[in-house]
Amino acid sequence: MFVRLRHKLTVLYAGLFCAALILIGATAYVVIADATQRLARDQLVNASEIFARGIALRTEHLNASAESAAQAPALQQAAAARDESAIGVALAALRENAEADLTFLVTREGLVIAGDADAPTSVPPGLQQALGRNDAPSGALMFDGLQYHAATARIPDGLGWLVVGVRLDSEVQALEELATIPLAASTPVRTREGWANGEDADALGGLIERQARAETRRAELIETSTGRALALAAPLLSLDGAPSVLLLRYQVDGALTQYSALFGTLLMVGFVGLTLLIAGSWFLANDITRPLSRLEAAAQKLQEGVFEAVVIAGRDELARLAESFNAMTGALRERERKITHLAYHDAETRLPNRLALERRLASAPQPERLYLAAIGVDRFAEVRGAIGYALAGMLMRVLGQRLAQLVPNAPVARLSSDVLGVAFLADSEADARKRASALVGALEQPLALEGHNLDINVTIGLAQPRAKTESPAAMIERASVALDQARGARQKLGLFDEAAYGDPARNLSLMSELRRAMESGELTIVHQPKYDFRSGRIGSAECLVRWRHPTRGMIAPDLFIPMAEETGHIRAVTEWVLRRAIMDQKRLAAAGWPLTLAVNISGRLIGDDDFARAALDLVAKAPHQLCFEITETAVIDNPQKALENIELFASKGVRISIDDYGSGLSSLAYLKQLPAHELKIDKLFVQSVANSQRDALLVRSTIDLAHGLGLDVVAEGVETPATFAQLASMKCDLTQGYLIARPASLEELIAILGDEKRMRFYQQTALSGPTAARLA
Numbered sequence: 058m059f060v061r062l063r064h065k066l067t068v069l070y071a072g073l074f075c076a077a078l079i080l081i082g083a084t085a086y087v088v089i090a091d092a093t094q095r096l097a098r099d100q101l102v103n104a105s106e107i108f109a110r111g112i113a114l115r116t117e118h119l120n121a122s123a124e125s126a127a128q129a130p131a132l133q134q135a136a137a138a139r140d141e142s143a144i145g146v147a148l149a150a151l152r153e154n155a156e157a158d159l160t161f162l163v164t165r166e167g168l169v170i171a172g173d174a175d176a177p178t179s180v181p182p183g184l185q186q187a188l189g190r191n192d193a194p195s196g197a198l199m200f201d202g203l204q205y206h207a208a209t210a211r212i213p214d215g216l217g218w219l220v221v222g223v224r225l226d227s228e229v230q231a232l233e234e235l236a237t238i239p240l241a242a243s244t245p246v247r248t249r250e251g252w253a254n255g256e257d258a259d260a261l262g263g264l265i266e267r268q269a270r271a272e273t274r275r276a277e278l279i280e281t282s283t284g285r286a287l288a289l290a291a292p293l294l295s296l297d298g299a300p301s302v303l304l305l306r307y308q309v310d311g312a313l314t315q316y317s318a319l320f321g322t323l324l325m326v327g328f329v330g331l332t333l334l335i336a337g338s339w340f341l342a343n344d345i346t347r348p349l350s351r352l353e354a355a356a357q358k359l360q361e362g363v364f365e366a367v368v369i370a371g372r373d374e375l376a377r378l379a380e381s382f383n384a385m386t387g388a389l390r391e392r393e394r395k396i397t398h399l400a401y402h403d404a405e406t407r408l409p410n411r412l413a414l415e416r417r418l419a420s421a422p423q424p425e426r427l428y429l430a431a432i433g434v435d436r437f438a439e440v441r442g443a444i445g446y447a448l449a450g451m452l453m454r455v456l457g458q459r460l461a462q463l464v465p466n467a468p469v470a471r472l473s474s475d476v477l478g479v480a481f482l483a484d485s486e487a488d489a490r491k492r493a494s495a496l497v498g499a500l501e502q503p504l505a506l507e508g509h510n511l512d513i514n515v516t517i518g519l520a521q522p523r524a525k526t527e528s529p530a531a532m533i534e535r536a537s538v539a540l541d542q543a544r545g546a547r548q549k550l551g552l553f554d555e556a557a558y559g560d561p562a563r564n565l566s567l568m569s570e571l572r573r574a575m576e577s578g579e580l581t582i583v584h585q586p587k588y589d590f591r592s593g594r595i596g597s598a599e600c601l602v603r604w605r606h607p608t609r610g611m612i613a614p615d616l617f618i619p620m621a622e623e624t625g626h627i628r629a630v631t632e633w634v635l636r637r638a639i640m641d642q643k644r645l646a647a648a649g650w651p652l653t654l655a656v657n658i659s660g661r662l663i664g665d666d667d668f669a670r671a672a673l674d675l676v677a678k679a680p681h682q683l684c685f686e687i688t689e690t691a692v693i694d695n696p697q698k699a700l701e702n703i704e705l706f707a708s709k710g711v712r713i714s715i716d717d718y719g720s721g722l723s724s725l726a727y728l729k730q731l732p733a734h735e736l737k738i739d740k741l742f743v744q745s746v747a748n749s750q751r752d753a754l755l756v757r758s759t760i761d762l763a764h765g766l767g768l769d770v771v772a773e774g775v776e777t778p779a780t781f782a783q784l785a786s787m788k789c790d791l792t793q794g795y796l797i798a799r800p801a802s803l804e805e806l807i808a809i810l811g812d813e814k815r816m817r818f819y820q821q822t823a824l825s826g827p828t829a830a831r832l833a
Contacts, residue, residue: 066342067335074334078327082320097287097307098276100238105274105291108232108242108303112293115223116195116208122155123210123219136162136216144170151221159205159222163188165215177201183297188218196296198222199246207296229303238307244293246301257281265290265302276305284310348375403471406454411533414470414478418529421468425522426482428489430496431536432460433544435514437475448506452513453477455504463499476540478533486521486552493517493550516543519552567617568624570606575633580604582637583800584654586809587771587793590785593820595810597653597684599793600638601800602630618659627659628668635672639679641803646680650810655684655714663687664695669702673709684712686737700730707732714771718759728766736763740774740794747779757787764788778822785823 126132126147135143148160148171161169161176169180177200180188187194188209195208198220207222229242245252245265252262260279268274268290276289291303348369355367369379401413409417421427434440434456441449457477461469464481472478479496483489497515504511518540523532535553542558543551574580584598604612621627638654645652662668676683685706707713713733728736738759745752756772763770772784775794784792797819798809809815 064342066345067338070338071331071335074331075327078323078331082323082327085323086320094278094287094309097238097240097309098289100236101240101276101287101289101305101307102274104232104236104240104242104305105289105303107235108228109291111228111232112206115206115228119155119157119206119208119221119223120195120210122151122157123208123221126151126154126221127210127212127219132219133212133214133216136164136212137214139164139170141170148219151219155221156223157221158224158227159207159220161220162212162217163220164217181297183295183299184220186298187296194296196294197225197244197246197299197301198296199299199301200297204244204246204301206293209296241306243304244301245304246299248299252302261288261304264288265304269302276307278309281306284308345375348379352379405450406457406471408454408457408477409468409470411470411472411478414468414472414480414533415529417468417470418480418523418532421480423482424525426484427480427522428483428493429478429480429520429532429536430493431472431518431520431533431540432456432477432479432496432500433516433518433540434475435516435544440511440513444506444509444511448509451506452504452511455506456500456513459500460496463496472533472537476537478536489519490550490552493519497549516540516548517550518543519550521553567612568620568626571604571617571621571626572629574604574606575629579606580630580633581802582634582641583802584641584806585793585800586798586806587655587791588797588819589791590789590823593823594816595652595797597655597791598806599655599657599686600634600641601657602634603800622659622661627661628665631656631658631662631668632671632675635675635683638683639675642683643680644803645807648807650807651681652810653682653684653712655686655712657716658685658687660688663702664698666698666702669705673705676706676709676711682710682712684714684735686714686716688716696730700732704732707734715768717773733768735769735771735790737771737773737793743772743774743780743784743794744776746772747777747783753783753787756784756789760787760789778825781819781822782825 129147131143132147134140135147144162148162151157152160159176161171163169163180163184167180167185169177171178181198181200184198187196196206198205198207204225205222206225206228207220209221210219212219225244229244232242233240245261247265251258252265260281264277264279268277269292274289274291276287279286279288285308287307287309289305291305293301293303295301351367351369366383367379369376401409401416403410418424418427418429434453437449440452444452453471453475457469457471460477460479461467464479468478468480470478481489481492483492497517500515501513504513518536518538520532520536520539523529523535538558539551539553542554543549571580581603582600583603584600586595587597587599588594589596602614602618604614604617606612618627618630621630634656638656642652642654658672672685687703703713712735713731714735714737715728715731715733716737717739718736736759738756742752742756742759746756747753760770769790771791771793772789773793775781775784775792775796777796780794781792781796798806801809
């Protein structure tokens, strides 16, 4: 399309500038409009809440004033005697005290004795029905075309009712004056014709009906005769039976007129900028294209193998580009050599690297006798911190050189920051160990680096000769693992132990079998009961998951649960446990034991909104209350979202238990924020509570703290009667452990619940209290 680059650059820059300007203007418009609407929505919701709180406070004041007036003997005597003059005096006092716009008295016969001229002459039918249904109803009241918010008070001995109210139009006007945005407020009442009349009747009526059915209050965008508007309808309590709402509206179309000057300024600046850009781009493109044409000609000759220097006057980027182009050809061959060297050498020490060692191992003769040693410098991080990074690199280089002298012609390499590798031939494992031990002694000789004398310690991990099918990289990995094993055993030399290393791939394969285990019945749950000191019975139990593998036998939860958390399978496991717990709850209820069952919730799931919704769907199907046991550290990763979901669980009737309290870094800040119902003290403190005064003090303090926060306390790991009795004397609420029962199947749990002899033993042990603890 464009033959010359200068034309292309000029048009491109101008087009980009126009596109950027349009994007900025559109973005500004969208952001301002969106921000305006969001602010208006928030303001409408806040205004409705302010109105609701104001009406609630006004109702309390009206109720209090009406009740006080109704209890006055003078009013009661006047009502009994139908003394309208005395009643009028009392109503006038009530109107002044309550700051009301309307006061009147309704006699037991349904007659109205008015305190002012605005009062009705007869009792509206809806009000008459409300007075007959409720002791002291309050709400909106409509008569003579005016709407009031009224409260009532019953006069003792059935002498009648006091009705006191304020005009809703004045309350609405006050709300409009308080609002920070120009909103229109009204309180429409539904009649036979609907909620509203006129052109906007359908839009407003539909809005009110929709929001009356909605669970949450949110402003909606509707089309009205005056343009688009945000509207929100909040239902009002009705006293006379006629439905009414607070209707708030905010005109959206007129909200952006205040930004018209800003948009005009942007347009003017854009036009001026575009003109200047076109002129500048033309001259700039002309200066750029001439040197580029010369560079193009030189590049074509370079492609043919002919080097030609390009000279461009000046010191700008194009001149420097020409200089770089001239230097490029001479540097290409040198760079290729350096790149090849860097690919197989460590840049810091100039020793061969892991890749170079792999190449040497792949081509090494007599592989059946070749052993590989991974030599690690002990406490390298501390040494590096003491001498600095530069000397630490020099240290590894000197060690590598010393190692090359100790094992001539052997492949030496730097495997990581603190590990060197060397391969050597040996006739047996004993011979390899002997040679490696000699290397330890030689390498640990003091070093002198730039005037510093260093004493170092090394550890060696040995890998046996590799099989024909094993790659050199796998052999290096075995040597590195052997080094870790030697360090873990606090030995100077260690040979790779395959049995201790295990089979990570096999453990990982468990995750692919986990879902099948849930479907095939290999995965089961057992229940560990919790004894309630207050009722003297077992009132709840904790659900624990067990896996009986067809070939590996029982797999400990400590193995597959952490792996499920790491691989993302923990959600499926948790939802499966929830479903099984609900099924067992139903069977327990059918057997006459409606228990609360507790399910452990992983910290990885607490902040997951999808899991929260799925869990609540399951909880809704439970016949009795469920308990979610979480650790207090579960909220550390995403505190805000985790706390929101925990509060959501609690609001839906789920009992929240803080598990393993005291086992980690217990935080009073999280304990304060969590909406929990119970606290589980870790067995680490509970098991020694009967014979350790220190643990007893910690447990007692924790119980007092939890009770002060309104939490029940569950003690885990109770295994002796003395511990059980001590906890009872400390006013612990619930306890759990092998003394109560080991984790049991559902049938075993039902048998335990029906064992009255066991229950009497618990009750007697609890009553023994401190005596049993002292005897222990």
